[in-house]
Amino acid sequence: MGKLLLKNKEVAVPGEVIAEGMDYLPGFGTYREKEKIIANRIGLLFVDGKVVKTIPLEGRYLPKVNDVIICRVFDVLMSGWRLDINSAYSAVLMLQEASFKYIQKGADLTKFFSLDEYVVAKIIRVSSQNLVDLTMKGPGLRKLDGGQIIKVGTYKVPRIIGKKGSMISLIKDATGCRVIVGQNGYVWIQGDPEKELLAIQTIKKIEEESHKSGLTDEIKKYLDKKVKK
């Protein structure tokens, strides 16, 4: 019978033996070396039946199909745009994916998206060499006007959104801001200047304490206190 050497939801670091014996199976963030299962990146241990995996805590964004992300236009191409997606790779938004409307060939593309503007887009293709294609056709995919953009860790995004969006709706209700969280770690916030600041502070707090459990309740208390003041 195999045994676990670390408790569930503990932090595992590279090279650390998580489990011994052939009963357990290595999942994401782990590998098998003979009888042992060893972590190969920093993360929270998660035991799912027989499968041992780690939930990453740190790391750069790696593009994945169907992710809704916030990106910045940094180049205008002959028939499309090149966008920064907060990753090692840049993405291309092609003309036919940019809008439901017909865009004539040779039109001035900066009229649609100009340099340094932010958009919400969805990834439709990722090649083996991590070339990324985006689309703007879909619900909620649009250009972002006003507000401000902050950067958070990619792997903290699930915590910021919370289970079924519980955390993010908490922030939205308390501050009255409009918030969009991109999977790539860009967050767009728009509202009253003071409330915007509170929303940013809250998100930073979540980011810092993302490895804790019972965070939603803690954030709720924190927001209640701040809003009453």
Next chain:
Amino acid sequence: MTYKKRFDGRKFDETREIETKVGVIKKADGSAFFRIGKTIAYAAVYGPRELFPRSKQNPKKGVLRCNYNMMPFSGSGDRVRPGRNRRAGEISMVTEKSLLPVVDLSGCPNAVVDVFIELPQTDAGSRCAGICAASMALADAGLTMKDMVAAVSAGRVDDKIVIDLDYKEESYEGGHVADIPIAMVPSTEEITLLQMDGRITRDELKKAITMAKKSLKEIAEKQRKALKDKYRGK
């Protein structure tokens, strides 16, 4: 036979005091601090990010790029002339080669992971301290790596085999001195760096490596502890 006791009173197989910390540079994707005695190393990792010029890109896997730098005031005497020099270039290269066996960059083709190692204060063993810090910073950056890399210097002073030589021992003039920086992957005992200055016999070398392996495992534990401490408490 005049060298009977170490200058700072350590045992022959004892390293200097070690202090480790992770996440010291906020803007970096991963960072670490490693102090061994009076030698201090900071490492910052940026990436994976786009690599330019494109001629340096590798479409099969990501590139690891290390940069070792001693600060101008870091030596124990003269000002260290800043900028590229033969020594720093070589140490950057061996650091890179000692870290590559553990880091898996197949997931980020055409990209680069930059590692910057800065030494504000040195008292021998700086390349080892740099490798230790760099390996912690790489783990902190969330890169896939099968294990940490720990490094320490072993060697001989006169007729004694010692671990972790400081500058006074390295420049000992009463007898032969050998300084052997060793980097190892602790779980597999795979040696990823082995260099030597000075002279040593075959048997002594074997003994030095065995002694170093023991210290290296202790250092690896301290590296892991620092990574865990980042999330503990608070």
